[in-house]
Amino acid sequence: MKLKLAVLFGGKSVEHEISIISAIQAIHSLDKEKYDILPVYITKNNEFYTGDAAFEISEYENIPELLKKLQKIIFVSDGGKTFALSYPHKPLKKDTVYDIDVAFPIVHGTNVEDGTLQGFLKTLNLPVVGPDVLSSAIGMDKYVMKTVLKDNGIPVLDCLCFNSDDLDFNKDEMIAKIEEKIGYPVIVKPINLGSSVGISKADNRDKLVEALTDAFMYAEKVLVEHAITNLKEINCAVLGDFKEAVASECEEPVSSDEILSYEEKYIQGSKSSGSKGMASTKRKIPADIPESARKEIRSLAVRAFKVLGCSGVSRIDFMIDMDEGYVYLNEINTIPGSLSFYLWEPLGVKYSELLDKMIDITLKRKREQESVTYAFETNVLSGIKLGGTKSGKLKY
Secondary structure, three states: OEEHHHHHHEEEOOHHHHHHHHHHHHHHHHHOEEEEEEEEEEEEOOEEEOOOOHHHHHHHHHHHHHHHHOOEEEEEEEEEEEEEOOOOOOOOOOOOOEEEOOOEOOOOOOHHHHHHHHHHHHOOOOOEOOOHHHHHHHOOOOHHHHHHHHHOOOOOOOEEEEHEEEEEEEEHHHHHHHHHHHHOOOEEEEOOOOOOOOOOOEEEEHHHHHHHHOOOEEEEEEEEEEEEOOOEEEEEEEEOOOOOOEEEEEEEEEEOOOOOOOHHHHOHHHHHHHHOHHHHOOOOOOOOOOOOHHHHHHHHHHHHHOOOOOOOEEEEEEEEEOOOOOEEEEEEEOOOHHHHHHHHHHHHHHHHHHHHHHHHHHHHHHHHHHHOOOOOOOOOOOOOOOOOOOOOOOOO
16 A cells, blocks of 8 residues: 655745755655655645645746645644645535645745744644654754754854844944954854855955844844855765664765855756756765765764754765864754755665655654653543633632
C-alpha cells in the first residue's frame, strides 16, 4: 500500500518562491510507486490549496490564476487519523476528502521553517519529515543557535544581538558597542532569515547604519559579528537524527561578491537551465580544501546536527579564516534549498533515495514516540468548582 504523503510548501515568508522551487523538485523526484502525493501550496496569507495544477512549476508564474484551478482545503484530525477537506463546505455537495499518513514540509524562512508549521502539523497528529518544533526554532534564531553550539564546544564567531528599539532609540550606544566589542569590518544579518536576504557588510559607521536599517526591514532582531576578510565558505549537509547521522560531500560556493547574493543562489543559474534552485548555484564539489579540513568540517557538521536535535536533511555552512586557519560554523539551514540533494549525488545517493531515507527516518521517529507516555488517567478535576458564568467569579 502506498504511503499518503502531503508535501507542503510556500507560506508567509520572504523565501516563499524558493520553497516552491525546492518542493516541486522534490515532488518530481519522489518514487510514485511508493507514495501517493498531495501537493499543498500555502499562500502568503497562510491559506492551503491543492490540485493537479500545483504539481507544475510553470503554474506559479501567475498565482491568482493558479488558485482558480486549485481547491482550498483545511486540515482536521479525527479518530487518530488526519484528513484534508475541501473548504468551504457546500450544502448538498459532498466534501472532497484526502487522508494523509505523513507531512513533508519543504519550506524556507520565518513562519514556516521556524517551528510554526511543524507545531501546527504536530497538533494534527501527523508525522513530520524533517526537524521538529524545537530544532526548527533554534536553527532559525541565529543568536540562540550560536549560544547552544558555543556551549557544546562547537566554534562560532562571537556576536552581538540588537532589537529594532535599539536602532530607533539607542542608535549611538548600539554603534559604539559594536565598534568597541567587534570593530570593523562587520557582517549584519537578520536573526531569522536565510537566502542572503538582508545581509550586508560594513567597514565604516555610515555603512553600518545603512546595513542595520536594511536588516531591520526583515526582522525585529539582528545579529552583528566580525567579518572575516580572507574567507573561504564551505557547506556540508547532514542526514539522520540526533541519534545517528552522516555527512555529505563538502561544497565551496563561488560568488562574484563577498556575500553570495540571493540572485546568485537562485536566479542566475536557472535562467538558462530551468528552475533548479540551489542546485543551479555556482560551486566546487568537492570543495577545494585539504583532506584534513574536509574531515574536520564533516565531523563538526554531524556534531552540530545532533546537538541541535535535527532530523532529516540539514545543511551546515562553515567559514574558514584563511589568515588564521580557523574553522567556524556560520549557520544551519534545517530545511535547505533543494534539500541539498546535489551534495549527496557525489557519494552515490540519488535524490529519490535521499527522499526515501528522510521519510524512513520520520517513520522511525513515529514508532519511537508511540512508546512514550504523553497522558495518564487522573481525578484532578473531580470536585473542582470554579463558579458559573453569570457571576464571573471564581470559587475554589
